[in-house]
Amino acid sequence: MRKGFSFFTATFLFSFASPLLATINVFACEPEWSALVDELGGERISSYSATTAFQDPHHIEARPSLIAKIRRADLVVCSGAELEVGWLPVLLRQAANTNIMPGKMGYFEAAAQVERLDIPEKTDRSLGDVHASGNPHVHLDPRRIKIIAEALFNRLSILDPQGAEFYQQRFDDFNQRWQLAIEQWQLQARELKGQRIVVHHRDWVYLFDWLGIEIAAALEPKPGLPASPGHISLLTKTLTAEPAKMIVHTPYQSTRAAKRLSQMRNIPVVELPYTVGGTEQVKDLFDLFTVTIEKLKAALI
Amino acid sequence: MKKNSIAPGVLAFAYLYSTVSVAAESRFNPDISLTLDGRYGSYSNTSDYELPGFMLGGEASRGEQGFHLGHTELSMSSNIDDMFFGKFTTAIAEHEGETEVELEEVYVETLALGNGFTARAGRFYSDIGYLNNQHNHSWDFTDEPLIYRGLFGNQLIDDGLQVSWLVPTETYFKVGLEATRGARFPAGGAANEGNGAYAMFAKFGGDVGLSNAWQLGFSHWRADIENRASGTHAHEAGAVETPNYSGESTVNGVDFIWKWSPNGNNREQNLKIQAEYFVRDEDGQVELVGSDPLESTTYQGEQSGWYLQSVYQFIPRWRVGYRYDQLDSDNKGSDSDVLVEAGLDNEGHKPERSTLMLDYSYSEYSRFRLQLSKDDSYEDSDNLVFLQYIVTLGAHGAHRF
Numbered sequence: 001m002r003k004g005f006s007f008f009t010a011t012f013l014f015s016f017a018s019p020l021l022a023t024i025n026v027f028a029c030e031p032e033w034s035a036l037v038d039e040l041g042g043e044r045i046s047s048y049s050a051t052t053a054f055q056d057p058h059h060i061e062a063r064p065s066l067i068a069k070i071r072r073a074d075l076v077v078c079s080g081a082e083l084e085v086g087w088l089p090v091l092l093r094q095a096a097n098t099n100i101m102p103g104k105m106g107y108f109e110a111a112a113q114v115e116r117l118d119i120p121e122k123t124d125r126s127l128g129d130v131h132a133s134g135n136p137h138v139h140l141d142p143r144r145i146k147i148i149a150e151a152l153f154n155r156l157s158i159l160d161p162q163g164a165e166f167y168q169q170r171f172d173d174f175n176q177r178w179q180l181a182i183e184q185w186q187l188q189a190r191e192l193k194g195q196r197i198v199v200h201h202r203d204w205v206y207l208f209d210w211l212g213i214e215i216a217a218a219l220e221p222k223p224g225l226p227a228s229p230g231h232i233s234l235l236t237k238t239l240t241a242e243p244a245k246m247i248v249h250t251p252y253q254s255t256r257a258a259k260r261l262s263q264m265r266n267i268p269v270v271e272l273p274y275t276v277g278g279t280e281q282v283k284d285l286f287d288l289f290t291v292t293i294e295k296l297k298a299a300l301i
Numbered sequence: 302m303k304k305n306s307i308a309p310g311v312l313a314f315a316y317l318y319s320t321v322s323v324a325a326e327s328r329f330n331p332d333i334s335l336t337l338d339g340r341y342g343s344y345s346n347t348s349d350y351e352l353p354g355f356m357l358g359g360e361a362s363r364g365e366q367g368f369h370l371g372h373t374e375l376s377m378s379s380n381i382d383d384m385f386f387g388k389f390t391t392a393i394a395e396h397e398g399e400t401e402v403e404l405e406e407v408y409v410e411t412l413a414l415g416n417g418f419t420a421r422a423g424r425f426y427s428d429i430g431y432l433n434n435q436h437n438h439s440w441d442f443t444d445e446p447l448i449y450r451g452l453f454g455n456q457l458i459d460d461g462l463q464v465s466w467l468v469p470t471e472t473y474f475k476v477g478l479e480a481t482r483g484a485r486f487p488a489g490g491a492a493n494e495g496n497g498a499y500a501m502f503a504k505f506g507g508d509v510g511l512s513n514a515w516q517l518g519f520s521h522w523r524a525d526i527e528n529r530a531s532g533t534h535a536h537e538a539g540a541v542e543t544p545n546y547s548g549e550s551t552v553n554g555v556d557f558i559w560k561w562s563p564n565g566n567n568r569e570q571n572l573k574i575q576a577e578y579f580v581r582d583e584d585g586q587v588e589l590v591g592s593d594p595l596e597s598t599t600y601q602g603e604q605s606g607w608y609l610q611s612v613y614q615f616i617p618r619w620r621v622g623y624r625y626d627q628l629d630s631d632n633k634g635s636d637s638d639v640l641v642e643a644g645l646d647n648e649g650h651k652p653e654r655s656t657l658m659l660d661y662s663y664s665e666y667s668r669f670r671l672q673l674s675k676d677d678s679y680e681d682s683d684n685l686v687f688l689q690y691i692v693t694l695g696a697h698g699a700h701r702f
Binding site for chain 2 (some may be wrong): 051052054055056059060061062063064065067068071072082085086087089090093094095096097098101103125128129224225226252253254
C-alpha cells in the first residue's frame with residue numbers, strides 16, 4: 001500500500017534508498033500480486049502495489065510517484081496481457097531501470113504463465129477494449145494462482161539465490177494451504193454452479209469458469225464502454241427471457257447502471273472485493289476467495 | 302512439487318523456455334497510430350492576428366476559420382532491440398492551400414543505460430515546461446496557451462541530444478540537459494556551428510494520500526541567435542520587411558500540476574489543475590530586412606506570461622475546463638520606431654484570454670470538443686468558437702501524467 005506523506009516532506013526528502021536488509025524490492029501492478037509476493041517472499045522482500053482495489057487497473061496514469069517507485073524495483077510483477085498497456089510501458093521507459101525491462105529476470109507477467117480465456121478471434125476497436133492476448137483478470141481463479149505462485153517462487157529464487165531454500169519452504173507451505181483451501185472453496189461454492197449472474201465488466205471470467213457460473217450479461221455494452229440507458233433496457237428484456245440471480249461489480253466500478261437494472265429486474269447488486277483490500281475483511285488472497293464465495297452465496301437466497 | 306531446491310542456473314535455463322510476455326508474442330511490428338483532427342473555427346475579428354510585444358514565429362497563429370483539418374499525425378514507435386527505442390511522428394497539414402508533410406518527432410532513445418539514465422538523440426519536443434513535450438492532440442484545449450504561442454511559436458522542438466537522470470529518491474526527481482541545433486524558431490541561425498541552443502529541466506512529483514498527485518517543474522533554455530526571422534509585414538509602398546533578431550535569448554519557467562480523483566480512481570471523476578509561467582530575456586539587435594536603407598535597433602527585451610487551467614471530468618465521458626492566459630512585456634531599444642515595426646512595442650496592452658471548454662469522449666479513442674474564448678491578445682477583443690474532433694486509430698495511447 002502506498003504511504004501518504006506530507007507535501008513538504010515529499011518535496012524535499014531526497015533520501016537515497018539504503019537497503020538496510022538485502023531485501024528484494026517488488027513493484028506489483030495490482031494488490032493481488034503484492035499479496036502473492038508477500039506469501040512467497042516473507043521478510044526477504046518488500047512489496048509495493050501500484051494500485052488499490054478501488055482503482056481500475058486499466059485506467060492508471062504513469063504518475064511521478066509510480067516512476068520513482070519502479071525506478072528502485074528489483075522485480076516487477078504485473079497481470080500483463082495488455083491490462084496495464086496504457087501505463088506500464090511508460091513507467092518502464094521512464095524508469096531506465098535495466099533489471100525490470102521485459103525479457104529480464106526482474107519482469108514477471110502473471111497472465112503469461114497460465115492459459116487465458118476470452119482470446120478474441122478478431123481484434124477490432126469496434127468490439128470495445130478487447131485484449132488480443134485474452135482476458136487479463138487471471139487472479140480470480142485459484143488454480144491459476146497456484147501455477148503463477150510456482151513460477152513466481154522460481155523467479156524469486158533466481159533473483160535472490162541465497163534465499164532459494166527459504167522461498168522453497170514458503171512456497172511448499174503456501175501451496176499446501178492453498179490446495180486445501182481450493183478444495184474447501186469448491187465444496188462451499190457447489191450451489192453456485194450453473195447460476196446466471198450479470199457482470200459489470202468481464203473481470204469475473206476466470207472466477208466463473210472455475211465455479212461453473214454462467215455470465216448472463218454485461219452492463220458494459222462493449223468492454224470498456226460505460227453502460228448506457230439503451231443497453232440497460234435491452235438487458236431488461238434479455239433477463240426477462242432468461243433470468244439472472246444477481247449483478248456483481250468491483251469496488252472501483254460505478255453502481256449507477258447496476259442499481260437501475262436491479263430495480264427493473266428486482267435482483268440484488270453485489271459488490272465483490274475483486275482483489276486484496278477490496279473490503280476490510282480481505283487482507284490476503286485466502287480472504288479474497290472466502291469472502292467472494294460468502295457474498296455470492298448470501299445473494300442467492 | 303520438487304522438494305529439493307534447484308540450482309538457480311537450471312531455473313534460469315528453464316525460464317528461457319517459459320513465456321516471457323503475452324503482449325510480445327505477436328508484436329514484431331511497431332506500434333502505429335494515426336490521429337485525425339477536424340475543426341470548425343469562428344472568429345468575430347477579421348484583422349490580422351498579433352501579440353503586441355512578442356515577435357511571432359513558428360506556427361503561431363489564431364488558426365483558421367470555417368471547416369478545416371488540424372494536423373493529421375502518423376506515429377510509429379517500437380523497441381529497436383534491447384538497447385534502443387525509436388519513434389517517428391509526422392504531421393500532415395495544409396498551410397495556405399499547400400499540403401505539407403512535417404517531420405515532428407524522430408528520435409532514438411536508450412532503454413538500457415540503467416541507473417536511471419536515458420539518452421535521446423534526434424528531433425524531439427523539449428522537456429521544458431509541462432505541455433511542451435506532449436503532442437497537441439493530447440492537450441485539454443484546442444489551441445496552445447498564449448505564452449507557448451508567444452515564446453515558442455506554439456511548441457519548442459529542435460534537433461539534438463538529451464540526457465536525463467531519474468534520481469533514485471523516494472520522491473520523484475528527474476533532471477535533464479538538452480543540447481540542440483538552434484536553427485528553428487525561437488532560436489535561429491544554428492549558431493556555434495549548429496550547437497545553438499541548450500535546455501535544462503528538473504521535475505519533482507509525488508502523491509498526497511490516495512486521491513492526489515502533483516508535479517512541479519523548473520526549466521531553463523538559452524540560445525545564441527543569428528537572424529531569427531519573424532512574421533513579415535507589407536507596407537503600403539509595397540516593400541516587404543522581415544524583422545530579424547540576433548543576440549542572446551534566455552527563457553526560465555516553472556510549471557505545476559495537481560490531479561485529484563476519488564481514491565485515485567480517475568474513471569468516474571477527476572480534476573486537474575495546471576499552471577505554467579515563463580519569462581524570456583533577450584539582448585541583441587533587431588534589423589528590418591528588406592527596408593532601404595536598412596533600419597535597425599538595439600533591443601533588450603523581457604517577455605513573460607502564464608496560464609492557469611482546470612479541467613474537471615464530472616461524469617464518465619464528459620469534461621469541462623477553464624483556462625486563463627495573461628502576457629506582459631517590457632522591450633527597449635535605441636530606435637523605438639523599429640521596435641514598433643518589429644512588433645516589439647506592446648502598445649500599452651497586456652494580452653489576456655479566457656477560454657471555456659466542454660468535451661465528450663465516447664471511448665479512449667474518440668473525443669469531441671466545443672471551445673469558446675474571449676481573446677484579448679491585441680486591442681480588438683475577439684470571440685473564438687472551435688468545434689473539434691480528435692480520434693486515434695491504432696496503438697493504444699499512453700496514459701501520461
